[in-house]
Amino acid sequence: MKEITLDAKKEKLGEVLDFIGSELDRISCPMKTRIQIEVAVEEIFINIATYAYPPESGKVTVKLDLEEDSTMCLTISFEDSGVPYDPLAKEDPDITLSAEERPIGGLGIFMVKKSMDDMDYEFRDGRNILTIRKYIGQK
Amino acid sequence: MDMNFKKNGEEMTVELGGRLDTTTAPDLETKLGAEISGVTNLIFDLEKLEYISSAGLRVLLSAQKIMNRAGNMTVRNANESIREIFDVTGFVEILNIE
Numbered sequence: 001m002k003e004i005t006l007d008a009k010k011e012k013l014g015e016v017l018d019f020i021g022s023e024l025d026r027i028s029c030p031m032k033t034r035i036q037i038e039v040a041v042e043e044i045f046i047n048i049a050t051y052a053y054p055p056e057s058g059k060v061t062v063k064l065d066l067e068e069d070s071t072m073c074l075t076i077s078f079e080d081s082g083v084p085y086d087p088l089a090k091e092d093p094d095i096t097l098s099a100e101e102r103p104i105g106g107l108g109i110f111m112v113k114k115s116m117d118d119m120d121y122e123f124r125d126g127r128n129i130l131t132i133r134k135y136i137g138q139k
Numbered sequence: 140m141d142m143n144f145k146k147n148g149e150e151m152t153v154e155l156g157g158r159l160d161t162t163t164a165p166d167l168e169t170k171l172g173a174e175i176s177g178v179t180n181l182i183f184d185l186e187k188l189e190y191i192s193s194a195g196l197r198v199l200l201s202a203q204k205i206m207n208r209a210g211n212m213t214v215r216n217a218n219e220s221i222r223e224i225f226d227v228t229g230f231v232e233i234l235n236i237e
Contacts, residue, residue: 010161013161031220035189035220038190039192042160042161042192043193046161095232097229098232098233099200099234100204102200107193107196107197107228111192111224111227111228114227
């Protein structure tokens with residue numbers, strides 16, 4: 001298990017992606033899967049940076065764990081002590097609407113749900129804990 | 140991110156390369172806003188684009204909304220990862236993808 005704690009600010013996205021990326025480099029993660037993971041990390045981190053603390057500031061801890069077996073199951077969790085918010089409780093956007101009817105936004109978490117193998121949320125000890133899982137090898 | 144705007148009369152081709160994400164999407168939106176007036180045929184060439192997140196999709200959607208009134212918009216040369224994102228989000232239905 002590796003972890004990093006940083007300010008929940010949009011400018012920190014690069015640091016989070018570097019933290020995840022060094023692990024993905026080490027295991028030679030296939031490009032397509034890597035992009036899915038990076039998109040998921042971006043969407044979740046930016047959500048936290050946007051909604052968890054403002055107008056105040058606060059911290060977010062990102063934890064990463066990898067099962068070094070044939071599944072290569074990568075687990076990433078995001079923990080913050082901002083306002084309680086369950087992104088999974090939000091209804092999925094209607095992706096059949098035309099461009100005109102589509103609201104700008106609301107797609108981020110939906111993309112994460114679609115591209116990750118598993119996603120769960122819990123509120124524990126005053127903290128939001130959002131966990132995503134991706135099987136990089138055989139499921 | 141690399142952005143290259145090429146205008147030919149009322150046609151504009153926007154070549155994108157690298158990452159269209161939360162950090163870079165506002166730059167594209169600003170540049171596009173400054174250049175889009177008078178354009179009736181807008182082409183996004185994504186050949187060198189490696190990555191797109193919802194922030195990038197938002198810019199494409201707002202460009203599509205503008206072009207629905209002003210003319211045509213086409214998205215071409217997207218790689219497999221980006222095509223899959225268009226698929227999952229239903230953007231295949233609202234963008235003209237070549």
